[in-house]
Amino acid sequence: MIIPRRYYAKSKKTYAKDQSFTQDQVGEEKERYLVSIGLMSLKTLKDYDIMGWRGEFYFKVDGAKTFKARWPDKGTIKLQKNQEFTSRADMSLWSQFKTVRVGKPAIEKIKVILRERDHLKKDETIAELELDIKLPSKTQYVILQDEKERTKAKLRIQATRTRY
Secondary structure (H helix, E strand, O other), X not given: OOOOOOOOOOOOOOOOOOOOOOOOOOOOOEEEEEEEXXXXXXXXXXXXXXXXXXXXXXXXXXXXXXXXXXXXXXXXXXXXXXXXXXXXXEXXXXXXXXXXXXXXXXXEEEEEEEEEOOOOOOOEEEEXXXXXXXXXXXXXXXXXXXXXXXXXXXXXXXXXXXOO
C-alpha cells in the first residue's frame, strides 16, 4: 500500500515594511517621479596636472536637503590633454525618487560641480551649474563647462513618472 505524501509550498516574505494596497482618499492622490542626472561625455583641452601627465576629475552633486553624491565614489576619471571620456552604459551621477501630490507643481533644485583633484594642493572647482528641474519634464541635455570652455561635460537630465 502506497501512502501519498502532501507537499507544502513554503513562501518567502516579499512584502515591504508599512506596505499597503489601499488607495489614498480622493484629492490626496500622489505621483512618484524618478529624477536622475547622467553623464554622457567629458572632454578636456587643458592639461590640469602640475607634472603635465593627466587631469583627475570627479563630480559632486548636491540635491535637496542633505542628499549629496560623488561620482565616481572612489577614485577619479583620468584624462590627458585633448582626450574624451564616453561610455555606452548609463553613467548615473545622481538619482532620487520624489513623491508629489497630484496637481501641485514641483521643482527639484540640484547643484552639479565638476572638480579636479590635485595631490599637492586643494581640489579645484572647474565648473558649477545649478539646475531647477520641473516634475515631470522631458529629457534635457545640458553642457557643463568652465569659463574658458576648455573642459566640457555633457549631462542628461530626466524627470519621468514611475509606478515604483
